[in-house]
Amino acid sequence: MNVPVQETGYFSISQYRKMDNWIGARNKFLLIIQGWGKTRVGGNSIYFKGKIVHQPHFPKPKSILVILWEYEVDKKTIDIPLILRITRESTNNLESFEITNSFVSEDNSAMAFESQHFIDAQNYQDLYLSDYNISVLSLGYFHEKEKIRPALLKGFINPEKQVNGVIYCKDVHIWDNYPEELKQKHIFFTEEIFPLLLNIHKRAIKNPDINDNDSFFEVQSLILILHSELKNKHNIVEIKNLSVKFGKRTIIKKVNMNIRHGSIIGIIGESGAGKSTTVKAMLAQNKYEGEIRILGIDARQTKRIAPYIGYVPQDLSMIYHNFNALENMIHFGRQYNLEEEEITRRAKRIFKDLDLDKYMGKPVKNLSGGQKRRVSVAIAMVHNPKMLILDEPTSGLDPVTRFSLWKYLDNINKLYGITLIVISHYLDEIEYSDKSAIYMKGIGFFDFASPSELKQKLPGKGKAVEITLNRINLQILHVLENIDGVESIIQRGSRIRILSNKDLNAIALLAEKSLRDLKIEIHCIESQVDIDIMDYFTYFSRKIGSGKNFIDQEGKLKI
Structure with a gap:
């Protein structure tokens, strides 16, 4: 017989800090809480049971938020708000708590946010809004002229309208003197107040249909629930x-591609092949035929789309080099109507994830090229976009710094769920991408696939025979090309790769015999080597006549 593994914590009101720490240490698990106490007025017994909704760790949450399943006064079920907010100051009518952890993983279907975490609520919403329906519960206070009363707002976020940070209110429940006297006098404002619009950043909402500056809902706590x-x-x-x-000149023709949320996309090709033209069409900077939709919105509706896109230019002169990194973030963040406090909090997290936290206070002009590029990426993330477009971010960087920057880009892609669209001339950077759009001069848009899918399109399905010579001998290329079954020969220095759809072991034996007959010294020969993305470009550039020598020694497309 299998006995379920669980643990139970017991706490009194005087142990609030210990209870809060106990919950924080188990934030990955579903926690069920029960509580007992007495009402402040009348001394009636209280019992509740519900699910603890986890909150961000930093800064420290000011309360414990519970979605209630049961609430009883003198063993009678009471109709109260769906949320119970427990704080050190407000728990003197509650005497003890029991919290059970059955080590069931929390599925993040609900997340709670206090006022100091509203920027994180925005991040959470943006991460899931395109994939889930999100409903909202919010505790706060309804201000009506000189009267302030506790209230519960219930609403939803409309994924179709894609309005950043806005909650549509279904109704508001307002309690007179709750919870001190537990008077169940519900006042419903559904018709009068709908649709209230809540902007998470502002922490307060007003009814746009009521011309009354003294009436608004002050937000204290939010719970976002995924459906x-x-x-x-x-x-x-x-x-x-x-x-x-x-x-009359056609730059690109019949481009078709779908980019998934959270993917890394490479835009690779020669200058003049149509890379920038495609990206500018996505940003509605070029007139185009066909259809482009971003987050389901027509790309021509730029005002609606702009909040969801971050742009990292190739030219670093757009950064204020006399400012430090944080001052740059604040300056550019204000362009999105963000408050300085929110920008600073978000900047600290982004700088830490980009390993820039040690350099926040240094003038940008004193940073290295790679650090400046990371600052540029951080600035583009200040408004929490869903997609970053990076224009030649590794241009001018040495190979080690290029690799390091890609490591950071991969990290923020995973941590923030941001889609990255990276324009580059470096062919090896295709390997960092989930998929790449390939552009070739004279052809325009040529292909769109993952690195492995691209290489599978060559003879040999991603494999080749590789011969390494002791000395370079270009005359043998003609000999190898005449071997039956050889589709293509790719030569780089003393290394020669043979592409074929026939058995590669047999091709290797024939190649070795042909070279030994000519008394050509072979250093080594392998029959099953993995081809790389430069082989892909070389093979197809020959087939379509894009040019013979457009790849330089660094694996960069010549421009």
Whole structure:
């Protein structure tokens, strides 16, 4: 017989801090809390049971928030708000608590946020809004002229309208003198107040239909609850039959691709092949034919889309080099109507994740090239976009710094769920991408696939025969090309790769015999080597006549 593993914590009101720490240490698990006490007025017995809703760790939460399942006064069920807020100051009518942890993983279907965490509430909303329906419960105070009363707001976030940080209120319950006297006098303002709009950043809401500056809802706590996953909401960008012309000249024609939420996309190709033209069409900076939708919104509706996109320019001169990194964040964050306190809190987290926290106070001009680039990335993240477009972010960086920057980009992609669209000339950077859009001069948009899928399109399905010579001998290329079954020869220095759809072991034996017959010294020969992305470009550039030598020694497309 299997006995469920669980632990139970028992706490009195005087142990609030210990209870709070106990909960924080178990924030990955579903915690069920029960509580007992007496009303302040009348001394009636109180009992409640519910689910603790976890909150962000930093800064320290000021309360414990519970979604109630049961609430009784003198063993009679009482109709009260769905949320119970327990603080050190307000628990003197509650005497003891029992919290059970059955080590069941919390599924993040609900998350609580106090007023100091509202920027994190915005982040949580943005991360899940495109994929889930989100309902909202909020405890606070309803201000009506000189009267202030506790209230519960119930609402939802509309994923179709994609309005950043706005909650649509379904109704508000207001209690007179609750919870001191537990008077169950519910006042429903559903018709009069709907639709209240709550902007998470402002911490207070007003009814836009009521011309009364003295009436508003002051937000103290928010609980965001994820519901059923939305259909067809996995693509952040959908491009169908995109074509762009400048005068009579067609730059790109019939581009089709879908970009999934949270993916890393490479935009790779020669200058003039259409990379920037495609990105500018996505940003509605170029006129185009076809359809582009970002988060389900027509790309031409730039005002609606702008809050969801961050842009990292290649030119670092747009950063204020006499400012330090934090001052830059504050300056650019204010352009999105963010408060300095929120910008600073978010900046500290981003700088830490980009390993820049030690340099926040240094003038940008004193930072290295890689550090400046990371500052530029951080600035583009200040308004919590869903998608970052990075224009040649590794240009001018040495190979070690390029690798390091990609490590940070991969990290923020995973931590923040941000979709990255990275324009680059470096072919090896395709390997960092989930998928890449390939552009070739004279052709325009050529392919869109993952690195492995791209290489599978060559003869040999990603494998090749590789011969390494002791000395470079270009005359043998013609010999190898004439071997039956050889599709293509790719030579780089003393290394030669043979592409073929036939058995590669047999091709290797034939190649070795042909070279030994010519008394050509072979250092080594392998029949099953993995090809790389430069082989892909070399092979297809020859087939389509894009040019013979457009790859330099660093694996960068010549411009």
